[in-house]
Amino acid sequence: MTRTILGIIGGSGIYDLPGLSHAEWQEVESPWGEPSDAVRVGMIDDLQVVFLPRHGRGHRYAPSDINYRANIDVMKRMGVTDLVSVSAVGSLKEELSPGTFVLVDQFIDRTFAREKSFFGKGCVAHVSLAHPVSPLLVEAIAAAARAQDIPHKQGGTYLAMEGPQFSMLAESHLYRQWGCDVIGMTNMPEAKLAREAEICYAGVAMVTDYDSWHEDHGAVDVATIVKTLHANRDKAQGLLLQLCKALPREHSPCPIGSDRALDFAIITAPEARDPALLARLDAVAGRVLNAS
Numbered sequence: 001m002t003r004t005i006l007g008i009i010g011g012s013g014i015y016d017l018p019g020l021s022h023a024e025w026q027e028v029e030s031p032w033g034e035p036s037d038a039v040r041v042g043m044i045d046d047l048q049v050v051f052l053p054r055h056g057r058g059h060r061y062a063p064s065d066i067n068y069r070a071n072i073d074v075m076k077r078m079g080v081t082d083l084v085s086v087s088a089v090g091s092l093k094e095e096l097s098p099g100t101f102v103l104v105d106q107f108i109d110r111t112f113a114r115e116k117s118f119f120g121k122g123c124v125a126h127v128s129l130a131h132p133v134s135p136l137l138v139e140a141i142a143a144a145a146r147a148q149d150i151p152h153k154q155g156g157t158y159l160a161m162e163g164p165q166f167s168m169l170a171e172s173h174l175y176r177q178w179g180c181d182v183i184g185m186t187n188m189p190e191a192k193l194a195r196e197a198e199i200c201y202a203g204v205a206m207v208t209d210y211d212s213w214h215e216d217h218g219a220v221d222v223a224t225i226v227k228t229l230h231a232n233r234d235k236a237q238g239l240l241l242q243l244c245k246a247l248p249r250e251h252s253p254c255p256i257g258s259d260r261a262l263d264f265a266i267i268t269a270p271e272a273r274d275p276a277l278l279a280r281l282d283a284v285a286g287r288v289l290n291a292s
């Protein structure tokens with residue numbers, strides 16, 4: 001039996017989590033470098049929650065500068081079983097108006113300047129990523145959104161772009177043709193790394209704008225996004241508190257195996273593995289490496 005520990009990564013505009021009792025900021029070291037910030041650890045009822053502001057307090061890190069590996073490693077070190085990622089996104093569909101929350105379940109990864117794996121030379125692994133989000137967690141988030149009466153869409157494809165500039169008109173049209181629902185700069189490689197770390201992951205994408213494609217809306221700008229984000233913040237916090245209250249205290253095995261993703265993923269023979277890399281993998285892959 002595994003106790004649920006909920007991790008929350010807050011995106012633009014979400015740099016703290018009110019409502020936590022016994023809360024403290026805790027510095028956690030990672031062999032993968034500097035995480036975005038200390039983590040805010042506390043309780044909601046009897047659920048342990050670990051919160052990390054993705055861009056750091058004061059929004060110090062641009063999407064390409066975030067150390068996604070350190071952030072996920074820190075979550076793993078804190079024992080996080082389930083991770084909710086909250087993000088601001090642009091809408092690529094008319095019906096997804098600003099204020100809508102999209103519970104994304106697929107990604108298209110167009111980022112190119114980020115470290116995307118914990119594994120590599122000296123310990124190669126290939127995890128399955130056909131279904132990048134964990135169904136039990138998404139269902140719990142959807143139930144919380146219904147309970148809070150938050151306009152939301154369950155399911156959607158998130159286009160991850162490198163940034164930091166917003167997309168060009170031709171790109172925005174292209175992503176719409178691809179059938180994407182929302183666009184952002186941060187959920188990749190976060191979701192990939194969560195899977196490698198065997199943490200169940202789900203994304204709440206809060207629509208702040210219509211990106212650049214919509215004829216009735218001007219090109220996206222940060223001022224508009226921040227205004228919508230502030231309007232959305234109470235809703236996001238209500239959603240998270242409701243989720244914390246309702247989430248089962250015992251972590252049920254993930255039906256798609258997110259929490260066992262490394263069972264058959266590591267292909268490097270034990271005698272060919274690099275001890276230095278194995279040492280860095282102690283938290284992320286300790287469950288399987290210590291067993292073999």
Ligand SMILES: CSC[C@H]1O[C@H](OP(=O)(O)O)[C@H](O)[C@@H]1O
Pocket residue numbers: 010011012013054055062063086087088089163184185186187222225
């Ligand atoms: C402030 S607008 C662009 C910025 O907002 C999103 O961040 P996050 O996903 O962390 O909420 C987007 O990806 C960009 O980083």
Ligand SMILES: Nc1ncnc2[nH]cnc12
Pocket residue numbers: 088089090091166167183184185208209210211212220225
């Ligand atoms: N239009 C947009 N493109 C990329 N990231 C965003 N975050 C919020 N709105 C965005």
